[in-house]
Amino acid sequence: MAVPKVNIIPPVFYGWIIVGISTLILTLGLGMLQSFGVFFKPIASEFQWTRDVTAAAFSIFGVVEAIVTPASGFFVDRYGPRTVLAISGILAGVGYFLISQIHALWQFYLFFGLIIGVSNGAAYTPIVSTINRWFVEKRGLALGIVVSGVGVGTMVIPPLTAYLIESFGSWRMAYIFLAALLGIGITGAALFMRRSPQEMGLVPYGHIHTKDMNKLKNQINLSLREALRHRAFWIIFFVGAFSFGGLSLILVHLVNYATDPGIGLTTKIAATFISVLGLSSIAGKIGMGTISDRIGRKTALVICCGLAGAMMFLLPVAKSLWSLYIFSAIFGFAYGGWTPVLPAIVGELFGLRSMGTIFGATSLGGSLGSALAAYLGGAAFEMTRSYVLAFIMGGVALAVAALLVLLIKEPTKQILR
Numbered sequence: 299m300a301v302p303k304v305n306i307i308p309p310v311f312y313g314w315i316i317v318g319i320s321t322l323i324l325t326l327g328l329g330m331l332q333s334f335g336v337f338f339k340p341i342a343s344e345f346q347w348t349r350d351v352t353a354a355a356f357s358i359f360g361v362v363e364a365i366v367t368p369a370s371g372f373f374v375d376r377y378g379p380r381t382v383l384a385i386s387g388i389l390a391g392v393g394y395f396l397i398s399q400i401h402a403l404w405q406f407y408l409f410f411g412l413i414i415g416v417s418n419g420a421a422y423t424p425i426v427s428t429i430n431r432w433f434v435e436k437r438g439l440a441l442g443i444v445v446s447g448v449g450v451g452t453m454v455i456p457p458l459t460a461y462l463i464e465s466f467g468s469w470r471m472a473y474i475f476l477a478a479l480l481g482i483g484i485t486g487a488a489l490f491m492r493r494s495p496q497e498m499g500l501v502p503y504g505h506i507h508t509k510d511m512n513k514l515k516n517q518i519n520l521s522l523r524e525a526l527r528h529r530a531f532w533i534i535f536f537v538g539a540f541s542f543g544g545l546s547l548i549l550v551h552l553v554n555y556a557t558d559p560g561i562g563l564t565t566k567i568a569a570t571f572i573s574v575l576g577l578s579s580i581a582g583k584i585g586m587g588t589i590s591d592r593i594g595r596k597t598a599l600v601i602c603c604g605l606a607g608a609m610m611f612l613l614p615v616a617k618s619l620w621s622l623y624i625f626s627a628i629f630g631f632a633y634g635g636w637t638p639v640l641p642a643i644v645g646e647l648f649g650l651r652s653m654g655t656i657f658g659a660t661s662l663g664g665s666l667g668s669a670l671a672a673y674l675g676g677a678a679f680e681m682t683r684s685y686v687l688a689f690i691m692g693g694v695a696l697a698v699a700a701l702l703v704l705l706i707k708e709p710t711k712q713i714l715r
Contacts, residue, residue, distance in 0.1 A: 315490065317440050319488075320428070321443060328448045328452070329455035333572075335572065338551075339557065349554065349676035349679050351676070354673050360668040365419070370421075372655075374424035374427060374428070385420060387481060388481065388485055389413055390480040391480055395473070397409045398469075425444060431502065433504065434504040435503055441587075442587045446584065448576070448579070448637070451576065453577045456572040462476070519649030536663055537699045540698050545633050547691075553565065553568040554679075571623065575630035582630065590642065596703055598635065599639050603700035603703065604697065604700040606636075644656055671692065
């Protein structure tokens with residue numbers, strides 16, 4: 299008598315383990331990136347570099363990340379997320395260690411701009427595309443948890459960086475410690491990644507049954523080549539450029555602004571502004587992600603970009619400790635809000651068939667905007683000896699982003715000829 303096969307359901311769906319692993323990777327990798335502003339003055343002071351020259355390393359990083367991000371989608375499809383993310387972790391550890399050994403500007407540009415640019419560019423798209431493969435239902439929740447890792451990292455690592463620099467009395471030793479943390483943490487976590495549930499004999503969470511497929515027949519599903527022919531793609535591209543450009547100004551220059559004469563706070567206190575920004579961004583990611591389901595993605599994006607722009611215009615008059623904390627909390631909420639809404643609107647407009655590739659391509663705008671804004675913020679300071687002009691430029695950029703969102707229309711109605 300044949301023994302019937304019994305499907306054993308694991309107590310914990312492995313997709314949630316993938317969510318935890320992905321959250322850890324983004325917490326370490328992007329959290330460390332947000333500490334650039336904490337390292338800024340110690341490095342610039344030791345070598346007597348001007349702020350535009352120092353910030354240019356972040357600009358080079360942005361360009362490299364912009365090139366690598368779309369390519370990482372291809373490599374993850376071919377080799378799987380485990381391999382790509384493990385390489386990202388190794389590069390992070392090696393890159394940050396090499397930065398601790400620099401003695402010339404070209405080395406800083408090479409190690410931070412190139413190596414860390416490749417490391418970060420190889421992380422985000424593989425994670426987003428892998429989460430999409432593991433979840434049908436609760437995909438938004440899963441993505442919201444994962445991208446909240448960026449907020450956790452922003453909340454924890456910059457103040458940890460300031461503490462390490464003060465404790466070691468050396469920014470170089472702080473980089474060595476953090477290089478080991480990232481190298482081991484990201485590479486180790488990557489080993490538990492899996493490309494898809496099918497690889498483990500599972501199905502996606504809330505997988506679609508045959509009877510449900512009819513509901514999807516009329517949904518749009520474009521390739522990258524087709525998406526490029528629509529105005530909506532290019533509007534989202536520039537919304538990303540202007541919004542993340544404004545964010546870049548804050549991440550790179552807020553600590554400098556708060557520690558400059560006129561405000562004169564310590565680096566340890568100034569680093570807590572980045573922590574508050576990270577903490578409130580978690581609320582923004584979860585809150586605005588949920589709210590956007592009710593009020594629409596476009597409305598949510600307009601609110602987030604408009605709110606962040608208004609705060610940028612007010613930042614030049616924020617001189618007290620409490621006002622800088624308020625700025626950080628509100629700006630962080632707004633920035634956190636647009637982070638999950640942008641990929642969501644890409645999926646709604648262009649479908650899921652090539653979402654990873656299309657989202658990677660639209661992300662070029664954010665990377666290039668970040669790269670340019672980081673340098674322009676430093677150049678504006680060197681020209682005026684003040685950050686007022688830089689912050690006004692950031693406010694204008696975010697206001698333009700909010701206006702551009704209003705022009706987004708369904709792709710079928712806006713085909714470029």
